[in-house]
């Protein structure tokens with residue numbers, strides 16, 4: 001299989017820096033999405049902004065698989081921290097992703113389990129996680145990286161009670177709105193997935209205030225890391 005990496009961010013800021021860095025670039029409109037096709041650090045890449053939320057994320061992965069034949073998918077973006085040790089500015093590399101807003105407990109499934117699905121936590125690719133971690137240490141030496149579970153759902157978490165419920169049920173490192181849908185789509189397409197999330201807020205009462213301030217910084221760190229990582233792909 002030819003190596004073509006898909007990179008998806010939910011928001012413009014999350015993909016802007018990478019679009020700027022792309023060489024041999026062309027844009028392709030497909031459905032209601034714009035895809036940037038070119039090279040990053042010499043590696044064939046397709047970039048897109050998917051929009052916010054699980055359906056946008058999952059569908060954009062599928063579009064990249066069907067239209068461009070991507071062989072791996074990387075999600076970059078921001079997230080709210082759900083762990084006291086993880087601060088604004090730190091980076092979380094997902095070892096797996098779960099849905100915090102799926103529930104069919106009435107049928108005996110545990111919270112987060114998609115009924116009849118053969119996995120609870122959608123896996124990410126360990127090799128890509130290792131490469132991303134090495135790249136981050138190299139280009140962002142002052143930034144701490146963590147490995148662990150990411151929880152996704154169609155909600156911006158900005159209330160203590162909701163945050164605590166997600167922590168208790170899933171014990172994730174951070175919360176965001178797309179990662180699990182991308183890992184799910186990658187799982188069904190049997191391609192490796194990497195989720196890189198820079199912490200923009202603490203998913204509590206201060207979340208709306210912190211988010212815009214730290215989003216831009218986080219985007220710069222993620223982009224630097226991806227460009228470095230692509231040198232060893």
Ligand code: ADE
Pocket residue numbers: 078079080155156157158175176177200201202203204207211
């Ligand atoms: N992305 C960044 N911060 C978030 C939060 N608090 N909830 C959901 N998604 C986020």
